[in-house]
Amino acid sequence: MIKKILNFISDLTKSRIFVIGAFFAFLFVLLIHKVFVLQVIEGESYLESFTYRIQKETELPSSRGTIYDRNGKILAYNRLANSITIEDSSLLETNAEKNEMIMRLIQLIEGSGYETIYNIPIRLYDDGTMEFTSSGNSRLRFIRNVYGKDNIDQLSEEQRNVTVEELFNYMCHGDDSTSMFGIDDSYSTEDALKIAAIRYELYMKRYEQYLSVTVTSDVSDTLVAKIKENTADLPGVTIEQDYVRQYENSKYFSNITGYCGEISEDELEEYRQAGNDDYASGDIVGKTGLEKNFEDELHGQKGKQTVYVDSLGSILEVAERIESSPGNNLYLTIDKDYQIQAYNLLEEEIAGIVLQKLSSGGSDGIDINEVYAAFIKNGIIDLDRMKDKTASELEKNIYAMYESQESSQFETIRHLLDGTNMNSYNGCSEAEREYIELIENIITNNGILDTSKLSSDDETSQLWATGNTSLYEYLHYAIGKDAVQVSALDISDTFLDSNQIYAALTEFILLELDGNNSFSKIVYCAMLNQGMISGQQICELLYEQGVLEKDADYDNLVNNVTDAYTFIYNKIKNLEITPDMLALDPCSGSLVVTDPKNGEVLALVSYPSYDANRIGDAGYFASLLENESLPLYNRAMLQKTAPGSTFKMITAAAGLEEGVITPDSYITDLIVFDKVGTPASCWSTQFSHGSIEVTEAIKESCNYFFYEVGYRLGIDSNDHYNSEYGIQRLRKYMALFGLDRTSGIELEEADPNMSDMDPVLSAIGQARNSYTPSQLARYITAVASKGDLYNLSILDKLTDPNDQLIKDYTPEIIDHIDFKKSTWDSIFNGMYKVIGNSSFYSIFSGLDVEVAGKSGTAQENALRPDHGLFVSFAPFDDPEVTVTVVLPYGYGSYNSGSVAKNMLSYVFHQNEATDGKRQAANVEGTTVSD
Known part of the structure; x- marks a missing residue:
């Protein structure tokens, strides 16, 4: 038997099948061993490397170019900062898991004092109501995005007219075809909105896999550590370094530099329509000022990299990397030191005027009670804090009084609406008039009152415009003219008579006023006027709410050592309370310094201003919008006023060059000019300037002299007065000095308004003359250079990141005003004599440089x-x-x-910068009539 087996084996080994079988057996054993190694010995390591090795393409941020002043001092730059980003992680499969993770992230961020991204145009009010914060196409684009449409035209009529509540509900719960974000009702409305805002950003990147969304930026190392500690519970959340725009001495330059912010849907669409596809949601772009106007030059080129990451987002390998490149650098003609000094001088002078006009009551000027009320009206005192759980005892006591007054004030409003109070606007109390104005604003801004359907020729319209009819009568009149849009009142029954419409309108108004901040301000101010709130309590609130830091003045105040009036006076004097905080007259100003030899702008100041570094803070931005001194408004470029007597050099030039006067022509001031039209008086109604020539007329700012020149410009070839002929001749010289166009400064600017009527009144800078400070600056630059008309510029040069010149912005002379030498001499000598005038001599007498100038006074509002x-x-x-x-x-x-x-003293080194302990200027109260 054994022998047979051995023979079989011997025969088998000699067979070809044996060789093949042995080979395959060996391979099988090898395979088993390899599988054992892969799955048992090294299984965990290979599983990690294989399962979570995901390829990811990311963008590398670029830094914006730096903005410098003329001397190379930095005005705007970038610094690296930590940002928290999120991407749609495959490890979270359900909406519930995603929402829970996002809520954990929000709590971590807010618990550390930061805010999360919120770019959806939906506002939630304290009473739970919502509204869209965008309108028109911007609102429709947001609706289009939520419904996942490619363009607005694909929206149904129902979708186009969706209410904010309906759209939010759709974002949370979807419909029969989609669950959308699946945010369940266990979340508060506020938290649900925050989650929806982040989910929306991720939703907008659903076709760009692994592109992250910045949830919050510029966070502390402490928060970074917390995020990293909770990495396992925050899949898809990573810490990235990004650039944050930083502004040096921001409030002095923000009207020039502007600020940056996250790109909006509208801006993104505009860039893409312009063929610029480099921008994506979440990118930072210039929003205002030079940051916006020179976005293409300042914005850098983003880089990109391809990496492999594990499940926690950690980079395992960098497969490819293309570095980003920074933007170009912008050098300005602005002198940083001049700009700061000019701003400070404006603030000090305006504060000085406020102090000089401040009174404790019973005289013209600024009543101290107006100052107390200004803290309320201007949002300096936070009324919401009064009812907060953390409110101080003082705040709680004042709010308790407010609640008792609120119901009675609502009764006052009901009486205005139901006809119980039929007093005309002019016959109402101050508070009642403010309620009427607020009600008119509410129904107009909400699209309920369509004033275009009300004819200004109707008797009731005219009575309303002059304050001689009641609110009750006006609203009934508007309903009768079909000017009240019933559809906007959210009424299901559209077949209503006028009384039913009025009842619905009244209900709408009362609901809108409930919780309205403007309404609350009126009530608090009424309480102040009635003595329910004292001036001392207002002063104490400034400390309670952190507007002022507690100091020795606080102790003196609460211990009745210092009364409220003295306290306010001293705080204004020391500029701890500044004019912009009060928004009383005056609270603003502009100052422009130019170099007449080349048209460069050395300072361009608008007071008040804002801190561009804080513009991303929602609370701070809201306070800027609430501030009635309008800190976001670039007055130097946008605010137009009549030039007043500063215009008279143009009239003098027109008269001299057109030959209606000569340098030796004398005109006798008869005080009242009555040759044409309504008689017009010289500023001096008590005495005549006598018989004077043009230089004396400029010095004395004699209106009668320039009325006569304006009149003579209107005398045609037939020796008849022709107003149209006269104004055209005068406008020719306005245009020669550049007042027919904007100044050339590379910022948004209001268009000038050259007067087109009445050469007599236009000759003294009145009628319809209206110009910005920047336009007046170009005009006086042309005067100082004896005819060189520049497009003013705040730009010096553009360089690449290596500081190699790309473009030189040196201003060019765009025209030259070719006047006779005698004309220029007359203008110069007249302006030189202005400084020798008794009123201005006391100001300029200590200056060791000779100055030429011209003052101007313009009345816009008699009140x-x-x-x-x-x-x-x-x-x-x-x-x-x-x-x-x-x-x-x-x-x-x-x-x-x-x-x-x-300012001239500073420029010519005769006084020092006021950047230390500053005080309000000592204003004398001298009046110059011109």
Whole structure:
């Protein structure tokens, strides 16, 4: 038997099948061994490497170019900062898991004092109501995105008209075809909105796999550590380094630099329609100022990299990397030191005017009670804090009084609406008038009152415009004219009579007023006027709410050592309370400094301003919008006023060049000019300037002299007065000095308004003349250079990241005003004599450089102070700088002249910078009539 087996084996080994079988057996054993190694010995390691090795393409952020002043001092730059980003992780499969993770992330971020991204145009109010914060095409684009449509035209009529509540519900719960974000009702509305905002950003990147969304930026190392500690519970969340835009001495330059922010849907679409596909959701772009206007030059080129990451987002391998490149650098003509000094001088002078006009009651000027009320009206005192759980005892006591007053004030409003109070607007109390104005704003802004359907020729319209009819009568009149849009009142029954419409309108108004911040301000101010809130309590609130830091003045205040009036006076004097905080007249100003030799702008100041570094803070931005001094408004470029007597050099030039006067022509001031139209008086109604020639007329700012020149410009070839002929001749010279166009400065600017009527009134800078400080600055620059008309510029040059020149922005002379030498001499000598005038001599007498200037006063509103203007240049013989100052409602030109003198003193090194302990200027209250 054994022998047979051995023989079989012997035969088998000699067989070809054996060789093949042995080979395959060996391979099988090898395979088993390899599988054992892979699955048992090294299984865990290979599983990690294989399962979570995901290829990911990411963008590398680029830094914006730096903005410098003329001397290379940095105004805007970038710094690296940590950002928290999120991407749609495959490890979270359900909506519930995603929402829970996002909520954990939100709690971590907010618990550390930061806010999460919120770019959806939906606002949630304290009472739980919502509204869209965008309108028109912007709102429709958001709706289109939520419904997943490619364009607006694909929206159904129902979708186009969706309410904000319906759209939010769709985002949370979807419909029969989709669950959308699946945010269940266990979350509060506020939290659900926050989750929806982040889910929306991820939803917008659903076709761009692994592109992350920045949830919050510029976070602390402490928060970074917390995120990393919770990495396992936050799949898809990573820490990335990004660039944050930083502004040096921001408030002085923000009207020039502007600020940056996250790109909006509208902006993204605009860039893409312009063929620029480099931008994506979440990118940072310029929003205003030079940041916006030179976005293409400042914005860098993003890089990209391809990496392999594990489940926690950690990079395992960099497969490919293309570095980003920074943007180009922008050098300005602005002198940083001039700009800061000019801003400080404006603030000090305006504060000085406020102090000079401040009174404890019973006289013209600024009543101290107006100051107390200003803290409420201007949002300096936070009314929401009064009812907060953390409110102080003082705040709680004041709020308790407010609640008792609120119901009675609602009763007052009901009486205005139901006809119980039929007093006309003019016959109402101050608080009642404010309620009426608020109600009109509410129904107009909500699209309920369509004033275009009300004819200004109707008797009731005219009575309303002049304040001579009641609110009740006006609203019934509007309903009768079909000017009340019933559809906007959210009424299901559209077949209503006028009484039913009025009842619905009344209900809408009362609901809108409930919790309305403007309504609350009126009530608090009424309480202040009635003595329910004292001035001392207002002062104490400034400390309670952190507006002021507690100091020795606080102790003196609460211990009745210092009364409220003295306390406020001292705080304004020390600039701890500044004019912009009060928004009383005056609270603003502009100052422009130019070099007449080349048209460069050395300072371009708008007061008040804002901190561009804080613009991303929602609370801070809201306070800027609430501030009635309008810190976001670039007054130097946008605010137009009548030039007043600063215009008279143009009239003098027109008269001299057109031959209607000569340098030796004398005109007798008869005080009242009555040759044509309504008689117009010289500013001096008590005495005549006598018989004077043009230089004396400029010095004395004699209106009668320039009325006569304007009149003579209107005398045609038939020796008849022709107003149209006269204004065209005068407009020719306005245009020669550049007042027919914007100044050339590379920022948004209001269009000038050259008067097109009445050469007599136009000749003194009134009628329809209206210009910005920047336009007046170009005009006086042309005067100082004796005819060189520049497009003013705030740009010096553009360089690449290596500081190699790309473009030189040196201004060019766009025209030259070719006047006779005698004309220029007359203008120069007249402006030189202005400084020798008794009013201005006291201001400029201490200056060791000869100055030429011209003051101007313009009245815009008879109930408010006059605007004050001053244009100047120095040195007189060879001008190096011009200074233009405009103080809206600044009580005339004397104060503007004081600012101009102080600025010139600084430019010519005769006083030091006021960047230490500053105080309000000592304003004398001198009046210059011009």
